[in-house]
Amino acid sequence: MSRDGCWTKQQGRLGSTGVPLKLLCVVAVAIAAAGSGNAQTGGDGTVIDKAALIKELKAIQAKQANTRRERFDSLAVKLLAAAKSDDSAVRLYADSVHDADFSANSGDSYRFQTWRENNKALLTKNKAFAAAARLHLRYLAISLKRAADSDGKPPLAELWDYVTALSGALSEFGGEMTATDPGRAMLDRPITSSPIVRANLLTGELEKLHDWEMTAGSLEGILEKDIRTSLRAQKDPHLLDTWKLQIEFQSANAEKSRGDVQRDTFAQVEFPRLLWRQARDMIVIDEANRGLLEMTKLVRAYPTHPDLAAWVAELTALLQSPQPEGKN
Numbered sequence: 001m002s003r004d005g006c007w008t009k010q011q012g013r014l015g016s017t018g019v020p021l022k023l024l025c026v027v028a029v030a031i032a033a034a035g036s037g038n039a040q041t042g043g044d045g046t047v048i049d050k051a052a053l054i055k056e057l058k059a060i061q062a063k064q065a066n067t068r069r070e071r072f073d074s075l076a077v078k079l080l081a082a083a084k085s086d087d088s089a090v091r092l093y094a095d096s097v098h099d100a101d102f103s104a105n106s107g108d109s110y111r112f113q114t115w116r117e118n119n120k121a122l123l124t125k126n127k128a129f130a131a132a133a134r135l136h137l138r139y140l141a142i143s144l145k146r147a148a149d150s151d152g153k154p155p156l157a158e159l160w161d162y163v164t165a166l167s168g169a170l171s172e173f174g175g176e177m178t179a180t181d182p183g184r185a186m187l188d189r190p191i192t193s194s195p196i197v198r199a200n201l202l203t204g205e206l207e208k209l210h211d212w213e214m215t216a217g218s219l220e221g222i223l224e225k226d227i228r229t230s231l232r233a234q235k236d237p238h239l240l241d242t243w244k245l246q247i248e249f250q251s252a253n254a255e256k257s258r259g260d261v262q263r264d265t266f267a268q269v270e271f272p273r274l275l276w277r278q279a280r281d282m283i284v285i286d287e288a289n290r291g292l293l294e295m296t297k298l299v300r301a302y303p304t305h306p307d308l309a310a311w312v313a314e315l316t317a318l319l320q321s322p323q324p325e326g327k328n
Contacts, residue, residue, distance in 0.1 A: 068205075072148035075200060076141040083137040086130035090123050092196070093133045093186075099199035122182055128173040132183030132217075135169060138162055139216035140191055146212060146226075147205055154212075154226050163222055163242075167249045170219065174253065187217025220246060228281070235285045243278035250274065272302045276311065283318070292318060 041047050082092040094116065102112035122129050142162060145155050170177065177184035191214055192203045206214075211229060213221035223242045231239040254266035276298055282291030295315045299308065 069148040072144040072205075075202075076144045076148075079137040079141040079144075079196070083134045083141070086127070086134065089133040089137055090130050092137065094123055096195040096199045100195040119182075126183070128176040128181065129183040129186075131169045131173055132177070132186045135162075135166055136186050136191075136194065136216050137196070138165070139222075140194060140196060143191055143206060143209065143212065144202075147209055154230055156227060156230060159222065159227050163219060163227070163245065166217070166219055166222070167245060170217070171249070171252060174256070184217065188215055190214040191216060219249060232281065232284050237285055239281050239285055240278065243274065243281065247271070247274050247278070268302070269306065272298055272305055273307065276307070 040050065079092070082088040097115070098112045102108040102115070116123065139162060142155060142158050145158070173183070177187075191197060192206050197203055197206060211225055213225045215221065223246055228239060228242055230236075231242070250266070251271065254263050254270075257263050257266075276295065279291045279294035279298070282288070282294065292315070295311065295318075298305075299311055299315060302308065305311070
């Protein structure tokens with residue numbers, strides 16, 4: 001076999017037409033390359049069909065995306081099923097702790113049993129921990145659905161049901177969920193560090209989520225990052241419902257505070273800030289005049305507020321700029 005890939009016994013041997021075989025081979029290769037559409041011959045004589053390779057790569061990528069979506073959806077279904085009861089939620093969480101932290105070395109089985117025994121009361125009798133586990137599973141499922149959606153659209157209905165349940169649980173178990181409580185810690189840790197995520201090798205996948213709250217217990221973060229961004233883009237009037245929920249939740253928590261300073265700080269500083277942000281979103285949903293009037297009320301009602309200078313500057317700029325036509 002010669003270097004050009006044609007069989008010859010001697011250099012320059014003629015074919016039946018009298019044309020040197022080497023020349024015939026060169027012509028044949030050129031015809032084959034031309035017939036293959038986008039095929040090109042490299043300097044080493046290798047023929048490559050770029051169009052066919054690109055098509056194949058796209059097919060591989062599409063198959064991978066479909067497999068990934070099916071995997072995420074399947075796990076989300078499993079998590080939501082377990083989240084329906086305290087026992088099943090805690091059991092799945094404990095099983096995932098075993099798989100993530102106690103399955104790599106010999107002797108891990110004994111260490112896991114020791115861990116389980118040491119946390120027996122937590123895993124079987126602690127209602128606050130069970131509530132946290134159920135919320136944790138639900139938010140993981142929602143986050144997986146968000147990760148699986150190539151369009152990046154958040155499941156708003158599920159998120160709203162979740163924040164409603166979260167605010168209720170935090171109000172009910174707030175006294176038990178102190179900063180060092182295991183249930184509170186579960187909700188406050190990033191979901192990427194969850195034993196369920198680690199056991200299913202999903203840490204890297206969830207780390208790719210952008211503009212997404214990574215802690216299942218952050219009511220404000222979930223409302224702001226996961227829900228309001230989408231509602232603002234749509235100018236959805238339900239945007240104001242998110243502020244109603246947050247303001248009511250934080251106001252109720254402030255009332256439960258044992259310290260007068262904490263209650264006064266919320267009433268005089270944090271509460272007006274929430275109302276100001278709500279007024280901004282009134283403008284976003286084309287209720288500009290209503291928003292401007294609410295801002296004006298806040299400036300008049302809280303003349304000693306630490307944000308007053310910024311408020312006046314923002315309100316002045318809004319009043320001087322033309323407002324888009326809409327619901328006023």
